[in-house]
Amino acid sequence: MDLIKKWSIFYVEAGCDEVGRGCLCGPVVAAAVILDENFNQNLVNDSKKLNFKTRMDLDNYIKDNVKEYAIAELPAEFIDEHNILNASIHAMHQALDKLEIRPELILVDGNRFHPYNFIPHECIVKGDSKVLSIAAASILAKNYRDRLMIELHEEHPEYGWNTNFGYATKKHQEALIKLGPTKYHRQSFRLKYD
Numbered sequence: 001m002d003l004i005k006k007w008s009i010f011y012v013e014a015g016c017d018e019v020g021r022g023c024l025c026g027p028v029v030a031a032a033v034i035l036d037e038n039f040n041q042n043l044v045n046d047s048k049k050l051n052f053k054t055r056m057d058l059d060n061y062i063k064d065n066v067k068e069y070a071i072a073e074l075p076a077e078f079i080d081e082h083n084i085l086n087a088s089i090h091a092m093h094q095a096l097d098k099l100e101i102r103p104e105l106i107l108v109d110g111n112r113f114h115p116y117n118f119i120p121h122e123c124i125v126k127g128d129s130k131v132l133s134i135a136a137a138s139i140l141a142k143n144y145r146d147r148l149m150i151e152l153h154e155e156h157p158e159y160g161w162n163t164n165f166g167y168a169t170k171k172h173q174e175a176l177i178k179l180g181p182t183k184y185h186r187q188s189f190r191l192k193y194d
Helices: 052-065 076-082 084-098 132-155 170-179
Strands: 013-019 028-034 068-074 105-109 121-124
Touching: 013 084, 013 132, 028 084, 028 132, 052 132, 068 084, 068 132, 076 084, 105 132
Parallel strands: 013 105, 105 121
Antiparallel strands: 013 028, 028 068
């Protein structure tokens, strides 16, 4: 099924998505993408449906062929202070802040969003598998976060972040039992395992 390129024919649209909500550590990362009218890449889809190599291959294509994109991240401390939902939405707001082109409609993956700068928004459940700009945003956010977690893995290789990217895999849980949390772990999340 082809993804929808334009949700509305009248407005400049920015697709937004975030990644890292369910992780035990690391930041939540959001991206905002404004497509070019000529953007044409049939491989772009929900980042969860693409393998690592395909996602990384699409990264430069998306960046080089959209009108504009921006990426923002918020660390574990912010998530602990404001909760993961608010941190996710705030990260999307920060990505939108970085856009030089002001969107006239914001398309958000999911069912929750806070109003942003008096710009209308539309929440679309499973939007990353329905709308091209949201799918492109999901790929950029996921690639950015995966690269970051691979870098952090060098600092703390025991947790396996180069393969689990901070999610609660068996290896990650076993490392938490043995070593406890790092400064990158979210203290408001369940980090005690037995």
